Amino acid sequence: MNLPKVYEPKLYESDIYALWEKSQAFAPKSRGKSGHYSIVMPPPNANANLHIGFALTAALEDIPTRYHRMQGKSTLLLPGADHAGFESQSVYEKQLAKEGKSRFDFSREELYQQIWDFVAANRQNYGKQFRALGTSCDWSRFTFTLDEKIINRAYKTFKKMWDEGLIYRGERLVNYCTFHGTGFADVEVEYKEVASKIWSLNYPLTDGSGVITVATTRPETMLGDTAVAVHPEDARYKDMIGKTVQLPLTKREIPIIADGFVDKDFGTGAVKLTPAHDQNDYDAAQRHDLPMIVAIGHDGTMTSHVPSKYQGLPVAEARKIVLNDLEEQGALASDEPYTHSVGHCYKCGTAIEPMLKEQWFINMQPLAKQAIKALKEGRIKFYPDSKREQLITYLEGLRDWNISRQIAWGIPIPAFVNVDDSEDWIFDERTDQHTIEIDGKTYVRDSDVFDTWFSSSSWPYATLDYPEGEDFSDFYPLSLMETGGEILYPWVSRMIMLGLYVTGEVPFKEVYIHGYVMAEDGSKMSKSIGNVVDPFPIIEEFGSDALRMGLIAGRSPAVNRGFDNRKIEDARNFCNKLWNIARFTQEKLGNEYSHSNNPKAASLADEWMLRKIQHSIALTSDYLEEYRFSEAYEHLYHLVWDDFADWYIESTKIDLNEGVLAYCLEAILKLIHPFAPFVTETIWQTLAWEQDSLLITSSWPTALKADKKKAQQFEEVKTIVGEVRYITTALRVRDTVTLYYKESAFLEEQGDLIKKLARLKDVRSVEDGNGLYLTETKHSCWLDIDKATAKRYSSELADKIAAADEDIQSLDKRLSNKSYTAKAPKKLVDESKQQRKEAVDKREKLVAELERFQLAG
């Protein structure tokens, strides 16, 4: 078979993936025998195409999976997709808007079904794209976050918490979008700087002794004020504490209270409190047992709790009229331009209204406590470890979790309320029913759904069929959770808390936090700026392996780095190098070669190469165990390119050892397979040295014995070749020079090889040499160069002498330091002495050589 000169990935990749899939190579091996390794993929959003970040993610998950599979472990990489609750619904709503419809045209059930179909249609790409990335995940275990087992798990967890008193229903301030009609978690609110004004309002004291001036950016909320707060140690207001004010525009009398949260230096130092529409005010109201007046309704208009004049007005409208009325009454002290940050809905940009709403909450204290303990005990290893510390800090300040969302696309909350008693809530899983009858009482289902993160927090064990599943007993806790830093708090923290709560164990043993793939200039990729890099055209042009290696090259955990097309090209070239190494090998060994079980080193080059492979097997394994992908890749790159191709393969052109060459190629293909699965498998299949064998399921290479001394002698060959190349390049006399040596079995033996590698005319033994003496090697060798030409080399010699002088000086300085010889390890001191000796010897040689030149005149 004649292989083309250039490796063309797209000719092979899809066939190779199909071969793996057909061979069931992705399924875990026999259960529980030689250890297990498991990763459950964080489920990407099912309604979107995979972006370049997922190409990185796929690589970071697939590399260790392939490595551990080759180590003989029962290995599982489980794929999934996320319904992405609110995300998907808003994408679908945009689509509806294009058709001139809105979600309010449909019932909750109709909407759910429509979004289901919409997401299902878009999910087609998902499998195709992960296959193109070479992800060796077990598709038979694919899980969607709305699969029955995930929903059931969420219900069981909710029930357990309900029974154990961790779930409560409470009226709390939520971040409410009046357009979408749903509340958001704190982390989902997007803050924007808004240029507005800050107004000062005069509230007259009821006893007529004056006014207290408060500052506000939201004057309309004054209709819901229930107190004014000042700092307890603020001398200006000390006498007013405990008095009341007459709230303008209303007939209400509200107290002046003292609370430490007030910043004396901000505004007037006096704050109006609107507990129903501001988190700080709410907290203060809790402390002081103040009433709460809901002034703004869920539709964004003023409620019936405000004077009738303002009822039903939209917030912006109400603001104008309130300001106008205040001014007329002389209660408006001042207004000044003011820029401050305001929470907005991250989808539609509507200003978020903090609003009182009945929600389901989880009491997080007991859960957080367990998680903090596990993290402090180091039961989960983090890459990098600093993320573990961050998570502990976060958990220590954790608030209760609002798990209700007022949208259709999600898992319905399995709770029903008695139509005759709004306090009477019951747990029931029959969420397909609107109303249920129990003991003659009628209950109506809660219309809310779970926050997506609530169900996905059970992902590590729900996907493995906790508690009865075989997968659960084999693969839990997971070996690794690989994810991005942005979901450390919303997801990773909750998986740990729920994992501990539900299963009693940490959900995973290690966490790898990846950094982001930024745009080439280091800025964030964004569709609107248009600097987004699509991974699939890159695969088309450079190959999936090149994309994978190009992305991990030089990347460390949790560090954001720009996309670099040159690294992709470089990796593509590397694949091509492997391809050509295989072509060469096949040419040498012939098409009929079959796998040899007993390769034996014969030459120095064999011993040297086997030592290199030995070292690389150990080093690559170590790197991969510690998820140091970039370093492993870089090491293998140099093993292949520098050691194997440039030295060993060149050596085989003089002295071929079929068994060793074949062994080395096999070992290299195996070591690189996790990084470049397609090209290595393509080569493996093309060579076909073993029948019906797949590289993906082959075993990690084992080292062969090699003679250390002989391997070191090959280094001497490299030294001589290196010096000859340097000199012949400097003097431009390549291909025309003969190397002479005196009485040396080593050169006798290695002469042909040195001649070939150094591009010499000949290598010959002589009685006494003449010409340019080699100074880098212990062996006595001369290059047969005429005096006139050789003289041009004297300046190089002078430079080398100067360098040797510097070496000797710095070593002398170190060795004459008594503290150094006394305190540094003896090994180091001996090493320094040895180095000094070598430097002095070398200098002598150089000086002698230079003198010869000068004598020769």
Next chain:
RNA sequence: GGGCGCUUAGCUCAGCUGGCUAGAGCACUUCGUUUACACCGAAGGGGUCGGGGGUUCGAGUCCCUCAGCGCCCACCA
């Protein structure tokens, strides 16, 4: 305001618990069609490791400090 991180060659970055004369890729210079590969081969140039101070026999690595950059969280009446 709290937390985390970064600053090493022209560019993008490695450098793990302090120990040879600080590395890689790309870019650059010179040379080269040699039995796989020009997506190649050979040789080479290029760094006061952000500034200052300290600990140490020894600091890119540890500590303090200053400067610049970035991220996350909280707050913004």
